[in-house]
């Protein structure tokens with residue numbers, strides 16, 4: 479899960495919207511305050527652009543999980559060594575251990591989502607929503623008007 483934030487160019491209010499990690503959804507958004515419509519390229523219309531390639535790459539997340547885990551272990555051992563020999567430790571080192579742990583767990587969760595097929599099922603849901611939006615011709619015209627490259631099959 480994540481958030482996308484932007485300031486409405488019309489009323490200036492900060493909009494904060496929930497999204498999945500890869501920001502799948504319509505790039506045409508509406509301001510929650512004044513309802514003005516804007517185009518936000520960060521959103522990915524996946525029926526047109528496809529899923530984010532990294533979201534299918536189990537090897538990438540396996541590598542990242544191992545790298546974070548090794549980093550965490552090295553920092554933790556260093557921390558233990560410092561406590562035993564110096565009776566204390568630099569705070570930054572504890573920070574590294576915590577960041578390493580969060581990174582390890584985060585990458586491992588994504589890895590599990592990919593290998594169990596959960597990610598694929600989620601993607602299919604987002605894909606279906608995307609196709610449904612694109613069946614609306616006026617929506618497609620709007621995308622084109624905003625400079626979005628829409629393939630022939632959806633025009």
Ligand SMILES: [Zn+2]
Nearest residue numbers: 486489509512
């Ligand atoms: Zn606004």
